[in-house]
Amino acid sequence: MEILIALAIGVLFTVGVYLVLSKGLLRILLGTTLITHGVHLLLLTMAGLKTGASPLLGEKADSYVDPLPQALILTSIVISFGVSAFFIVLAYRAYRSAGTDDVEGARGEGHE
Amino acid sequence: MNNLLVLPLLIPAFTGVILIFLKEYVKLQRIISAISVFVNIAIAIMIVYQVNTYGIQTLYMGGWLPPYGIVFVADMFAALLVLTAAVVGAACLFFSFASIGEERERFYYYTFFHFLLTGVYGSFLTGDLFNLFVCFEVLLVASYAMIVLGGTRVQLRETLKYILVNVISSSLFVAAIAYLYAATGTLNMAHLAVRVAEAGQGGVMNVIAVLLLLVFSLKAGLLLFFWLPDSYSAPPQAVRALFGALLTKVGLYAIIRTFSLIFVHDLGVTHSLIGWMAGATMILGAVGALAYNDLSRIFNYNIVISVGFIAFGISVATQDSLNGVVFYLMHDIVAKALLFFLGGLILAASGTEQLRLMGGLIRRYPWTGWMFFVLALALVGVPPLSGFAGKVMMVRSGFGEQHTALSLIALASSFVVLYSLIKVFQQAFWGGEKNEEEIRPLHYKAMMAPAAVLFVLVILMGIGAEWVNGYVSQAGAVLADPAAYINAVMKE
Numbered sequence: 001m002e003i004l005i006a007l008a009i010g011v012l013f014t015v016g017v018y019l020v021l022s023k024g025l026l027r028i029l030l031g032t033t034l035i036t037h038g039v040h041l042l043l044l045t046m047a048g049l050k051t052g053a054s055p056l057l058g059e060k061a062d063s064y065v066d067p068l069p070q071a072l073i074l075t076s077i078v079i080s081f082g083v084s085a086f087f088i089v090l091a092y093r094a095y096r097s098a099g100t101d102d103v104e105g106a107r108g109e110g111h112e
Numbered sequence: 113m114n115n116l117l118v119l120p121l122l123i124p125a126f127t128g129v130i131l132i133f134l135k136e137y138v139k140l141q142r143i144i145s146a147i148s149v150f151v152n153i154a155i156a157i158m159i160v161y162q163v164n165t166y167g168i169q170t171l172y173m174g175g176w177l178p179p180y181g182i183v184f185v186a187d188m189f190a191a192l193l194v195l196t197a198a199v200v201g202a203a204c205l206f207f208s209f210a211s212i213g214e215e216r217e218r219f220y221y222y223t224f225f226h227f228l229l230t231g232v233y234g235s236f237l238t239g240d241l242f243n244l245f246v247c248f249e250v251l252l253v254a255s256y257a258m259i260v261l262g263g264t265r266v267q268l269r270e271t272l273k274y275i276l277v278n279v280i281s282s283s284l285f286v287a288a289i290a291y292l293y294a295a296t297g298t299l300n301m302a303h304l305a306v307r308v309a310e311a312g313q314g315g316v317m318n319v320i321a322v323l324l325l326l327v328f329s330l331k332a333g334l335l336l337f338f339w340l341p342d343s344y345s346a347p348p349q350a351v352r353a354l355f356g357a358l359l360t361k362v363g364l365y366a367i368i369r370t371f372s373l374i375f376v377h378d379l380g381v382t383h384s385l386i387g388w389m390a391g392a393t394m395i396l397g398a399v400g401a402l403a404y405n406d407l408s409r410i411f412n413y414n415i416v417i418s419v420g421f422i423a424f425g426i427s428v429a430t431q432d433s434l435n436g437v438v439f440y441l442m443h444d445i446v447a448k449a450l451l452f453f454l455g456g457l458i459l460a461a462s463g464t465e466q467l468r469l470m471g472g473l474i475r476r477y478p479w480t481g482w483m484f485f486v487l488a489l490a491l492v493g494v495p496p497l498s499g500f501a502g503k504v505m506m507v508r509s510g511f512g513e514q515h516t517a518l519s520l521i522a523l524a525s526s527f528v529v530l531y532s533l534i535k536v537f538q539q540a541f542w543g544g545e546k547n548e549e550e551i552r553p554l555h556y557k558a559m560m561a562p563a564a565v566l567f568v569l570v571i572l573m574g575i576g577a578e579w580v581n582g583y584v585s586q587a588g589a590v591l592a593d594p595a596a597y598i599n600a601v602m603k604e
């Protein structure tokens with residue numbers, strides 16, 4: 001199972017990096033989201049995918065899963081959700097202001 | 113257990129939330145903001161006093177003892193930085209009153225301001241690596257909004273780049289945290305220090321350490337500062353002052369904390385890498401500071417040089433140099449804010465950022481001129497002023513520890529700082545007046561007041577260096593010997 005998820009993380013990172021390196025603003029934005037997803041999966045997998053009861057003392061099981069990665073991922077998802085939302089609005093605003101979503105025009109030399 | 117430690121977070125966070133509901137009442141927003149920052153200074157002073165009297169203070173959130181739960185730690189280093197940040201934050205607030213304009217004030221400027229401070233204080237006080245990430249994000253999200261507030265094309269463009277760089281680096285931060293959690297099974301910094309010492313800092317640990325260094329360097333502008341000069345030029349002067357003074361310093365704080373507490377067992381790899389990066393940063397920053405002829409870029413490259421300089425002190429890593437790092441960091445927060453305040457005053461007086469369009473301001477604004485001159489000397493490190501003590505401690509132990517080349521670069525970078533700032537002084541304040549119509553800035557006196565306060569602080573920190581050093585050396589002692597920190601956090 002770890003191998004499978006490791007592959008998935010690799011694919012997410014590859015696609016994400018490819019998209020971030022492209023010219024369109026929307027693609028870059030999607031790229032960052034995919035990289036963030038890859039990182040969340042990484043966080044889940046790196047602690048080891050254990051099988052066991054949910055971490056409640058009442059379960060009286062032999063083994064429990066580690067609750068910390070879930071807590072971290074939850075926090076991280078909330079943050080990346082907020083930042084992505086802001087990023088999307090900003091990209092839209094920049095598109096309206098510049099008339100294009102091509103980041104070549106974002107270099108901005110000389111004329112200020 | 114000391115509940116006082118959470119107040120530097122709660123007060124600005126609550127203030128920010130309250131201000132959201134007072135959108136239309138600008139006067140009221142200002143009053144509440146002012147009260148909030150002054151209360152914060154008082155609390156920061158109390159924290160410094162308590163750390164000084166009773167040793168390192170800790171707060172276990174919800175009573176969960178480490179390694180479980182979130183812990184807040186105030187050692188002398190964190191406490192001093194919280195105090196400095198609180199003072200500079202208050203000065204920036206009063207500078208904003210005079211210069212930011214009602215339009216921005218009505219669009220939640222002060223809310224973002226307080227959220228940014230929340231993130232800064234949180235990063236200084238937290239004792240948990242993931243919590244550090246969260247506090248970083250709080251301050252970054254606030255800083256995104258503050259850069260773009262106003263919505264001109266330059267701001268939109270620079271914010272896009274700034275966000276992109278920070279989103280990627282934050283992703284890498286979480287990835288580094290994931291690796292670290294897998295390798296050690298904990299994220300509490302004191303516990304991490306224990307675990308890394310037990311496991312030995314071998315190959316995997318070094319990879320993680322370098323990944324963390326990369327992330328923090330992106331935030332601090334250490335070597336990876338390509339985004340900094342443009343992004344910091346986009347917003348108005350009050351925001352630039354806040355960013356230049358505090359944002360890069362939070363990244364530096366993270367580097368210092370991680371590489372003085374956790375990864376201290378293989379100095380040959382991590383600290384010599386920091387040394388290389390510091391040298392390159394100082395050289396490249398110097399090139400930038402010499403190359404440009406506009407106010408904001410010269411100042412921004414001066415930020416880069418000082419980041420490199422502080423990193424040089426970290427890489428030397430002796431007790432003496434760490435004392436110097438703490439001292440210089442405090443000096444730099446105050447002095448950089450003052451530099452941008454004076455930049456704002458020059459901008460208001462001359463109406464341009466281009467040096468070649470300025471001239472002769474000293475006749476109309478003698479105080480600004482001479483304050484700028486003295487500040488330039490302070491930033492270079494001329495003896496009675498605040499930059500001197502820290503610089504001497506770092507360079508002295510740099511030469512003592514056979515970091516001769518780096519120390520020479522550090523000294524040479526001081527000359528570049530001197531040259532670039534004197535160039536500004538000469539072109540802006542001397543010579544004939546260049547602009548035809550007389551610009552009468554509206555709130556010149558109100559902008560002058562916070563600058564004057566920081567100016568007095570720069571001089572006092574220099575003259576009272578002996579007294580400040582009493583506190584600074586306590587901070588340096590904990591950085592040089594993390595056992596005190598670990599014991600304070602991990603005690604039952």
